[in-house]
Amino acid sequence: MSKPEILQMGPYPEWDQLPLDEAYTVHRYFEAADKHALLDAAGACVRAIATRGELGAGAELIAACPKLEIISIYGVGFDAVHLDSCRSRGVQVTNTPDVLTKDVADIAIAMMLAQWRGVNGAERWVRDGSSAAKGLYPLKTRAWGKRAGILGLGRIGFEVARRLTGFDMDIAYSDIEAKPYAKDWTFVADPVALAAGSDVLFVTLAASAATRHIVGPAVLDALGPNGLLINVSRASNIDEAALISALASGKLGAAALDVFESEPNLNPRFLELPNVLLQPHHASGTVETRKAMGQLMRDNLAAHFAGRALPSPVL
Known part of the structure; x- marks a missing residue:
């Protein structure tokens, strides 16, 4: 046959x-x-x-x-x-x-820590001799005790939230409706309100026509100049033009992205921004x-x- x-x-x-x-x-x-x-x-x-x-x-x-x-x-x-x-x-x-859920959640947490604690910049500080020549690396911000928002509490969003509990964070989420398995976390129906009450916003929702650019100017403005946006979902969930503008102007503090429109050919403006952490769509990238x-x-x-x-x- x-x-x-x-x-x-x-x-x-x-x-x-x-x-x-x-x-x-x-x-x-x-x-x-x-x-x-x-x-x-x-x-x-x-x-x-x-x-x-x-x-x-x-x-x-x-x-x-x-x-x-x-x-x-x-x-x-x-x-x-x-x-x-x-x-x-x-x-x-x-x-x-399911088989990739926990690895994706792990990388989301890793990107949060890398941004807030300045891991990449601090490593360069040592390698280029700045540590010896200039002294201590500029102070960064703590992760524990902050307010975390999760946009989309499906499999991956749930695992992100579960990990964040170890950082003693105040956890809230947006989804189509409140989830019975999330009784210890706060349901916020409006993504803008979720962003306004968050120090870090994780985007973990499935992509669809309804979610296209759900993270746009209103959400980015609400997250604010001290806020951190992390996307381990789909690029279409983010309005990239609005995101680049917010990062460049300081309206948004920082971002960490594992996905981009037209990847692997990302918008070259991202490469000019010091406040964005870029990853090559490898959130599930373990053997x-x-x-x-x-x-x-x-x-x-x-x-x-x-x-x-x-x-x-x-x-």
């Missing part, structure tokens, strides 16, 4: 690539010099798309694969997949939740978690082609 044909949107680590190549006939979209020619040649045979959260699968791509049955996402975000096309065609969609993500992505494909229930369906 011939192996199912799949379209692979981006590279995976070798520990995922080898089993994929063994189980399927793999068409590497990301390696094709002429992607339209690849789809013309192979699209009619493709039964599955293996993609990553930031790469997704657009409506045109889905339309070019008339036998498509499933899209398996390596990552938790599915906003880059054209779900309406999938619904109309009966195409299943899966992602890899342990990436192996678990790849396994779940492949388990979803295997379950589909074996006629079993999908381990982590989106659609």
Whole structure:
């Protein structure tokens, strides 16, 4: 029996690539010099798309694969997949939740500490000789005892909040509604009000049309010149033009970002700002978690082609 044909949107680590190549006939979209020619040649045979959260699968791509049955996402975000096309065609969609949750929460806390305690700047202070020539590094701010706001109390937001309790923080959150599992934390329905009552605002909500630029001028102004914004969700949740303006003008104190619009080609203005910490979309970037993500992505494909229930369906 011939192996199912799949379209692979981006590279995976070798520990995922080898089993994929063994189980399927793999068409590497990301390696094709002429992607339209690849789809013309192979699209009619493709039964599955293996993609990553930031790469997704657009409506045109889905339309070019008339036998498509499933899209398996390596990552938790599915906003880059054209779900309406999938619904109309009966195409299943899966992602890899839970396995990356705690690592993403860990990096969010790490970015908070790096910004408030000046970790990167202090390290440069030692390396460039300033410690010997100029003396003590400029004083920074403490983390413990501050007010934390969490925009989106899903899996990742919950784990961020749970970690923040160890810093004796006053924790509040915004979501569609108050969560029964968050009785020790304060529910604030309005994101602007949440920001106004926070020293640090974590953006951890899923991206959708409804959340696009939910962190805009009003939220940034409310967070204020001493506030810290941390985004480990999706770039579309932040109005980047407003964020850059607020950071440059001092209306917002600082930011720490793991995601950007048009990544990896971020807006070059970010590179000119001393009050933003930049990360290369690697919040889930540990060996342990990436192996678990790849396994779940492949388990979803295997379950589909074996006629079993999908381990982590989106659609």
